[in-house]
Amino acid sequence: MYSETVLSEQRTxxxxVGGSAAIIPADGCVDLIVRSGQALLCGPQTRVIRAPADVVHPTVGLRLEAGTARGILPVAxxxxxxxxVELRTALGSEAAAALYDLMMRASDASRPDLVLSALLVDQAEPWVTATRRLAQTGMSAREAARAMDWSERTFRRRMLKNFGYGYATLVRVERAHRARSLLQRGLSPADVSAMTGYADQSHLTREFARMVGVTPAQFSKAAKRSTLLPSGSSTVA
Incomplete structure (x- = not known):
């Protein structure tokens, strides 16, 4: 069984518990995960991940929305x-231990937002929020850099530092997310293709399979069975 608690605009x-192996679509986010006694860091996700089944213990994660992880994770x-990777590998033992303790306490707390309050302060710089909005419109990297009044080189450097990937990848992530939402609402792949900026339905099918792990038709069929999980961790079992 899968559940989510939205803690803030940027943290979920x-x-x-008892979940089977799953396909996790690319969502551009970073996750802190406690699983089978390990504290893990799932870096910026720009391709499909095949998550293993929960064996004995529940898997608990804190999703950090795209572009908002730098305040918590001062890493490349x-x-x-x-x-x-294991948190201690990325952050060092002391910092990893502190995050591990927070995650374990939050997983059993009635008010996880209180346990994780230190991690819930807004982390995104204004330009990060603006960039995500521009990506949702499909604006090109050159136009987005101009909108920020930056050179393309400066824009790319800041994207890599805060998101962990370039602007074009963010556009792909946002477009696939929009396509998923429309398919879950029952729209046809042809309509979704026209509404989300894909060149045609074939383009939608190819790109959707790369980013989500299944074709639009398979996704729609699973959505009708209500086997999809919500938000950034939607999956097809």
Whole structure:
């Protein structure tokens, strides 16, 4: 069973108990995860992840929305892109131990937002929020850099530092997320393709499969069975 608790605009606590292996779509986020006695860091996710089943203990995670992890994780996010590593490897033993303790206490607390209050302060700089909005419109990197009044080189450097990947990848993540939302509402792949900026339905199918792990038709079928999980961790069992 999977559940989520939205703690703030940028932070979501999620929990999986007795779940089977799952396909996790690319969501551009960073996750702190406690699983089978390990504290893990899942770096910026720009491709599909195949998550193992929960064996004995629940899996508990804190999702940090795209571009908002730097305040908590002062590490080179681009080097952790699409990697899952132990927290102590990325942060050092002392910092990892503190985060591990917080995550374990939050997983059993009636008010996890209070336990994790130190992690819930808004972390995103204004330009990060603005960049995500621009990506949702499909604006090009050149136009987005101009909107920020930066050079393309400066824009890319800041994207890699705060997101862990480039602007074009963020556009792909946001577009796939929009497509998923529309398919879950029952729209046809043809309509979704036209509404989300894909060149055509074939383009939607190819890109959706890369970012979500299944085709739009398979996703729609699973949505009708209500087997999809909500938010950034939607999955097809």
């Amino acid at each position: 606590l999620w929990r999986s 996010l681009s080097e952790l892109r699409n990697r899952v």
